Amino acid sequence: MQPEKELITETALLEMANGIIKNHEDFIHGMHADSVEQKGEILVFKGEFFLGEDGTPTGKTMAVFNMFKLLAQQLSGKYRLR
Numbered sequence: 001m002q003p004e005k006e007l008i009t010e011t012a013l014l015e016m017a018n019g020i021i022k023n024h025e026d027f028i029h030g031m032h033a034d035s036v037e038q039k040g041e042i043l044v045f046k047g048e049f050f051l052g053e054d055g056t057p058t059g060k061t062m063a064v065f066n067m068f069k070l071l072a073q074q075l076s077g078k079y080r081l082r
Contacts (some may be wrong), residue, residue, distance in 0.1 A: 005080040010036055013079060015069050017045060024067065028060055029065060038081040046070045 008016075017033045045068040050060035073075040 005078060006065065007082040008079045009082050013043070013075065013081065017075065020071060021067055021075070024070075026063055026067065028063055031060075031064055033071065034070065041076060043072050043079065043081070044068075065071045 005009050013036055014033055017036065021027060021031055021033065028050075030048060030050070035044040036046070037044045047064070047068070049064050050058050052058050
């Protein structure tokens with residue numbers, strides 16, 4: 001049996017997620033989560049992906065993707081959006 005997840009507001013979860021981002025060793029200036037959605041059991045974080053002028057990925061895009069994936073892995077097991 002899995003432990004019950006704590007209900008949390010989007011605002012509180014984004015504040016927590018952005019704190020994790022800023023304190024992470026792979027932080028890039030300007031990296032932050034703007035929104036979060038509950039997709040089944042997974043929290044999906046969204047924000048700036050540092051795309052090029054033509055809309056293609058840049059060198060920073062993968063770092064942001066990996067950070068949002070890390071947030072989903074760390075926080076989805078503990079929290080559920082209210």
